[in-house]
Amino acid sequence: MIRCQALRWGAPGQPLTPPVNFELSTGSLTAVIGANGSGKSSLLKVIAGLQKPLTGKIFLDVSRKGSLSFLPQQQHLDRQFPISLQELVAAGFWGSKQSPDLRNQRLKTALEDWCLSGLAHRPLMALSGGELQRALLARMSLAQAPLLLLDEPHAALDELGQALLWKHIHAWHAKGRTLVVVCHDLAAVRQHIPHTLLIKSSGSVLGPSTELIRQQPLTQVA
Amino acid sequence: MLSAPQLWQPFHEFVFMRRALLGGLVLACSTAPLGVFLILRRMSLIGDAVAHGILPGAALGFWFAGLSLPALTFGGLGAGLSMAGLAAWITRRTGLREDASLAAIYPISLASGVLILGIAGKRLDLLHLLFGSALAVDGPTLTGMLWVSGFSMIAMALIYKPLLLDTLDPLFLQTVSRLGPVAHGVFLTLVVLNLVIGFQAIGALMVVGLMMLPAAASRFWSHRLPVLIAIASMLGCLSVWLGLLLSFFYSLPSGPAIVLVAGGFYLLSVVFGPVHGLLRRPILPTSQ
Numbered sequence: 001m002i003r004c005q006a007l008r009w010g011a012p013g014q015p016l017t018p019p020v021n022f023e024l025s026t027g028s029l030t031a032v033i034g035a036n037g038s039g040k041s042s043l044l045k046v047i048a049g050l051q052k053p054l055t056g057k058i059f060l061d062v063s064r065k066g067s068l069s070f071l072p073q074q075q076h077l078d079r080q081f082p083i084s085l086q087e088l089v090a091a092g093f094w095g096s097k098q099s100p101d102l103r104n105q106r107l108k109t110a111l112e113d114w115c116l117s118g119l120a121h122r123p124l125m126a127l128s129g130g131e132l133q134r135a136l137l138a139r140m141s142l143a144q145a146p147l148l149l150l151d152e153p154h155a156a157l158d159e160l161g162q163a164l165l166w167k168h169i170h171a172w173h174a175k176g177r178t179l180v181v182v183c184h185d186l187a188a189v190r191q192h193i194p195h196t197l198l199i200k201s202s203g204s205v206l207g208p209s210t211e212l213i214r215q216q217p218l219t220q221v222a
Numbered sequence: 223m224l225s226a227p228q229l230w231q232p233f234h235e236f237v238f239m240r241r242a243l244l245g246g247l248v249l250a251c252s253t254a255p256l257g258v259f260l261i262l263r264r265m266s267l268i269g270d271a272v273a274h275g276i277l278p279g280a281a282l283g284f285w286f287a288g289l290s291l292p293a294l295t296f297g298g299l300g301a302g303l304s305m306a307g308l309a310a311w312i313t314r315r316t317g318l319r320e321d322a323s324l325a326a327i328y329p330i331s332l333a334s335g336v337l338i339l340g341i342a343g344k345r346l347d348l349l350h351l352l353f354g355s356a357l358a359v360d361g362p363t364l365t366g367m368l369w370v371s372g373f374s375m376i377a378m379a380l381i382y383k384p385l386l387l388d389t390l391d392p393l394f395l396q397t398v399s400r401l402g403p404v405a406h407g408v409f410l411t412l413v414v415l416n417l418v419i420g421f422q423a424i425g426a427l428m429v430v431g432l433m434m435l436p437a438a439a440s441r442f443w444s445h446r447l448p449v450l451i452a453i454a455s456m457l458g459c460l461s462v463w464l465g466l467l468l469s470f471f472y473s474l475p476s477g478p479a480i481v482l483v484a485g486g487f488y489l490l491s492v493v494f495g496p497v498h499g500l501l502r503r504p505i506l507p508t509s510q
């Protein structure tokens with residue numbers, strides 16, 4: 001559960017919206033949409049505790065450390081960093097108390113799930129943007145956090161990768177995890193995500209995706 | 223060139239050579255992982271900054287206690303740590319890039335050092351402080367080096383995982399653990415500690431060479447972090463050993479001899495290294 005009370009966020013002295021109230025229930029799957037610069041990514045960071053809200057409060061029903069997974073939008077990962085894809089994915093085990101055998105098994109499954117098995121020992125330098133994105137998603141699936149925040153997870157993914165992504169998002173949703181997904185692809189939101197939080201400079205609206213995004217949009221709203 | 227027995231004979235024969243060798247070897251092993259991580263954190267030049275920043279502390283120590291080893295060490299340690307700590311704090315609180323914040327603090331520190339020496343009216347041998355002499359490693363200095371190096375290697379092993387993640391993906395680490403700032407702080411402390419203990423032996427600026435050159439060279443030999451650290455330690459040890467021999471047989475100053483041997487290894491790696499060395503293709507773009 002995520003409850004925001006009179007929340008304002010943005011750069012100091014420049015709040016992006018008037019005070020906003022909303023509540024996302026446990027196990028919900030919500031899209032965040034809005035124009036560029038409306039504060040979607042910052043909102044995720046504020047929820048993740050990586051950025052302080054200007055005013056107002058956020059309540060989470062889970063602790064921020066360990067129970068929350070955040071997939072940031074632009075990966076400023078150093079591609080020359082001398083580790084392999086498998087080592088990057090295995091970081092998702094941080095703090096887990098599972099036995100090494102179980103971990104190996106889960107790591108193997110996660111790599112297979114995200115079509116990364118053949119790339120396990122590749123250095124980061126030799127990965128494409130989409131492969132790296134899938135690796136980060138695989139790391140997220142190992143962490144088993146009850147609250148998942150994804151900022152444009154479909155960016156850099158090809159059609160196959162996007163299909164894989166939606167499949168996993170539905171699977172996570174079915175397992176009762178709470179998901180918040182920033183997404184520009186309104187058609188995909190309408191099709192895959194039941195609830196939408198629309199952020200505008202005049203405030204925010206939370207409602208069923210099919211109502212908020214009424215007609216099939218002709219183009220993707222940037 | 224040197225014959226095979228000559229490679230060991232000076233160390234067998236002279237206590238001061240044995241001490242210099244032992245001190246240099248442990249220093250090479252403990253600075254190797256620090257250098258590798260400094261490069262990964264894009265802080266390669268920080269070693270230089272910190273080495274200069276040690277000066278006011280050492281100068282204060284000299285002012286109050288004269289040329290005494292503990293006074294210089296603790297003074298240098300205090301100045302180095304407060305400088306690195308202040309810079310790291312400013313970075314974490316304001317988002318100023320770490321290299322910029324250190325680059326801003328270190329001239330302040332260096333200038334205060336020179337000012338203190340000026341006010342004190344005595345002349346501490348700056349050259350000795352900056353370039354040191356490996357052949358003057360005495361018993362207490364060696365003991366100090368062994369303790370610091372041992373402690374530093376154990377501490378690095380303990381913070382290895384969080385430091386790796388804090389370096390690669392700090393946002394991720396922040397969402398799973400509070401250890402990021404701890405690992406960062408311990409790491410900077412170890413850098414200062416090694417530079418301070420090293421400046422007694424081979425000089426503040428020369429330790430920076432021993433820390434960074436093998437680390438930079440190792441990047442041309444592997445894609446795997448543990449291997450990089452092992453190669454850097456090995457190259458560091460070889461440099462100390464060959465450097466001391468050169469210094470012994472050709473009467474060269476020991477610090478620069480060690481660093482220049484390390485520099486030679488670095489240049490060889492740039493040319494012949496299998497990972498993007500000059501003779502290898504394809505050449506990858508440097509950004510990303």
